[in-house]
Amino acid sequence: xxxxxxxxxxxxxxxGMVAIFSxxxxxxxxxxxxxxxxxxxxxxxxxxxxxxxxxxxxxGHIVVAIAxxxxxxxxxxxxxxxxxxHNSSWLLATGVVTAIFGLALPIEPAWIAxxxxxxxxxxxxxxxxxxxxxxxxxx
Numbered sequence: 001x002x003x004x005x006x007x008x009x010x011x012x013x014x015x016g017m018v019a020i021f022s023x024x025x026x027x028x029x030x031x032x033x034x035x036x037x038x039x040x041x042x043x044x045x046x047x048x049x050x051x052x053x054x055x056x057x058x059x060g061h062i063v064v065a066i067a068x069x070x071x072x073x074x075x076x077x078x079x080x081x082x083x084x085x086h087n088s089s090w091l092l093a094t095g096v097v098t099a100i101f102g103l104a105l106p107i108e109p110a111w112i113a114x115x116x117x118x119x120x121x122x123x124x125x126x127x128x129x130x131x132x133x134x135x136x137x138x139x
Contacts, residue, residue: 005071010132013057014125017124020052027045032110032114036110042113088124091126092123095120
């Protein structure tokens with residue numbers, strides 16, 4: 001696979017996000033099913049996975065930067081990023097609107113907060129998948 005640094009960066013971000021947030025949502029689902037409905041107990045979990053994600057992304061990018069010299073973003077990289085973000089933003093918007101409606105219903109704050117986080121993560125995952133598609137398909 002003769003991928004650019006930008007494409008490898010997308011792979012690192014995608015795999016890191018999927019692995020780490022899969023763990024987060026597994027633990028969060030167990031907490032929610034155990035009756036935890038306040039947001040507070042989720043904060044240390046979220047902080048931990050955020051730190052872990054940063055460590056994984058930094059380590060992955062260092063390895064890729066050493067293995068293949070970064071060549072800088074060009075117009076194609078910017079267009080791919082813009083198009084992927086544009087085509088995935090509807091997922092985040094849907095999650096936000098759903099959460100707003102959830103605020104009008106008797107839904108516990110932890111469910112709404114985790115729903116918002118899931119919408120954000122899924123939107124980013126979709127954006128990364130679309131970026132990889134556009135890199136492979138060509139722009």
